[in-house]
Amino acid sequence: MPIFEDLVAAYRTLAEHGVIDAYGHVSMRSPQNPQRYFIARALAPEVVQVEDIMEYDLDSVPLEERGRESVRERFIHGEVYKARPEVMAVVHNHSPSVIPFSVTGVPMRPIYHMAAFIGEGVPNFEIRKFEKGTDLLVKSPKLGKALAKTLGKAPASLMRGHGAVVVGENIARAVGRSVYLEQSAQLQMQALLLGSKVTYLDKAEVKASVPLQDYKRAWPMWREKALAKAKADRK
């Protein structure tokens, strides 16, 4: 299926940019059936190939397991797809520069146009409000629903002491937003250390920027590089 190549490219691009480590994952909603999504089996993102992609229903039950191990946090994906019909792609990561924001209560703000979507609001998911004493993993439908509720209509949500979830109406947008959320966190941290007053994008600027921002100049280049690498890895 051609979208499997998109998904392989997404996994590898995010790993290449340092946005996901061995434990992150990306999914795409099935274009044929909105009640299904695709995600890789439990495997390090940088080695994912098309044959590692599995199909799930929105309760995150695998359709054809064939002995393959599912990622434990797949409920993030299933529950977000239930709650957000327009979302076609979901990324879960441990984006390093985002973690300090998730544990300090300092809100992420839209510091530059490349991450203007932050101006639509990026909430922070505190898992303790929903379950105490967890290992922080969203590994049940209940926690997935709680995260989807925290996310609300936002383009992304931080996850306290854990990472982030990022969504998009297409894979280019979900991947691009993940890459620029990480960089935006770095820049905001630096700006806050540098100056006493930081000028963020205003509401009108956010509104003017977000609708068109599909990262469509970056994505085809990222995709091509990632698939060339995937092909080379087979040899």
Next chain:
Amino acid sequence: MPIFEDLVAAYRTLAEHGVIDAYGHVSMRSPQNPQRYFIARALAPEVVQVEDIMEYDLDSVPLEERGRESVRERFIHGEVYKARPEVMAVVHNHSPSVIPFSVTGVPMRPIYHMAAFIGEGVPNFEIRKFEKGTDLLVKSPKLGKALAKTLGKAPASLMRGHGAVVVGENIARAVGRSVYLEQSAQLQMQALLLGSKVTYLDKAEVKASVPLQDYKRAWPMWREKALAKAKADRK
């Protein structure tokens, strides 16, 4: 045309140094006709080849479009060439370490000789002064003119919440200044965190440093590496 190779090398060198992401661009004024400039079509810098270079007049109208997409912010280039007859090369980037300066009002200062040109003054373009509610992109002649006016006679101008524009009398200087503007921003940030008082280059030192600084030991090496990569990419 031989300068097309310079331009390909400039795109790829800036990408390699992390100074431009998928959305930056570099142009060169035509040596044959000062009323023309060359710039790549809308494409990620790290994959630019000679056949991607397009020609524009100074109103940024393409001479031979042939279905190729122009970059939306080409007006930066055309309007700077109009305002600055001595400028032969222009870089527009989202230089990461420069962004925090652009949003805090902390002025960039000449911290070391490699970026002595900062001592000639680096203004900050606030797009809101000229148009409210934009997506921050300089995508009209009007905004291009406003940016060129903010730049004035300076070697570079920051762009609030966006990046920078950097100019030079030749391509080596425009590329070298872009690379060292980024590093200078990193070092100044660190110095400001480290010490209460920072010693910058004084006026006489700036004046003694800038005229000769053409980055001519770096440029041929960068160029050769970039063109070798461009050649390898064709295979």
Next chain:
Amino acid sequence: MPIFEDLVAAYRTLAEHGVIDAYGHVSMRSPQNPQRYFIARALAPEVVQVEDIMEYDLDSVPLEERGRESVRERFIHGEVYKARPEVMAVVHNHSPSVIPFSVTGVPMRPIYHMAAFIGEGVPNFEIRKFEKGTDLLVKSPKLGKALAKTLGKAPASLMRGHGAVVVGENIARAVGRSVYLEQSAQLQMQALLLGSKVTYLDKAEVKASVPLQDYKRAWPMWREKALAKAKADRK
């Protein structure tokens, strides 16, 4: 011996992640004889091959020296294996981001789930308490015992002005903990600069996270890449 490949992979993975420089080392307790351990001869980690692995008793006396030079700080390994029967792998490194914590008395805390083990406590070894005027190297049984005592039952101990020792019940855990101890130090530093109050994992979260955390999705991928590189290096 198959575990020699694990050890080669561990050396190279830690070098690749910037966790050990030319002077770090990793050891594994012999699965056949708990009174023996394996470690590479004095050699830069990124070039270690299986034939560089030597065997030692727990007093850190080599069994078959054959003219090969032993690392001077091998006593770290021997004495930790004596004191901690459950430990099967030990890493000693100069993990860069950990050094600032070792010299400031700022305690490392569990900032995210990937390094939840920090919540079990990470002490700081001050060599001056045991011997004055050293070159900071743990190059005697006496200093090795002192370090093992400071480590106690913890998963890791910092070493003031020097680096860290990290242990695990298997090689995946010792390597994974080393990689994430370094990243956790970076993130905690950033969080402390960013916010006045940092929320760490609570005790129940630490207790829920640590037992299962074997870095088993990362380790096979790291191992495969490292061994492929080791093989390529022979050519």
Next chain:
Amino acid sequence: MPIFEDLVAAYRTLAEHGVIDAYGHVSMRSPQNPQRYFIARALAPEVVQVEDIMEYDLDSVPLEERGRESVRERFIHGEVYKARPEVMAVVHNHSPSVIPFSVTGVPMRPIYHMAAFIGEGVPNFEIRKFEKGTDLLVKSPKLGKALAKTLGKAPASLMRGHGAVVVGENIARAVGRSVYLEQSAQLQMQALLLGSKVTYLDKAEVKASVPLQDYKRAWPMWREKALAKAKADRK
């Protein structure tokens, strides 16, 4: 001459570690004639080959110029060799993390054993004390002598708004010290931001550490990698 390979390896190793950019240089005193030294012609360090090495007397006059361009700051090397008979290798760099120390008056201190030599004192060369209005380059015998005087008996000297000079009794030590001076600056900056009080190596620890510290486990590995790259570059 075999030491030419050492010198090629030194240039390329320092470039690989980000310690020198296109404008740094390394020299070695001739083992045959202490009144001579070797250094590469004006060329980016990462592309230096044995045929690029030139010979100079201690007044920095080239013996066989053959149309090759000399580096303008060669007087750093000649004057240090005059003043310090035991010194056999000299590095001049724009080590990035060192620059902020050079412009703030914050003294570098020995934060970890790998850069214990800092404990012998690292002065800061203020060129303005010797000549006003320069481009900061040490491009005359007079300025070279002034720098050598500031350096005194120290292992290294910062150069305000410019970089550093680092010396050693052999090439391994000069290169190793350059690599770890850069990292030490990073770590000290972080420690100063992290904690109100930093514990440095004490005098006895410095004295115990420095004499033996020749970076001899790192150097052969760096050298081999660099020469393999130099060989590959010829193809």
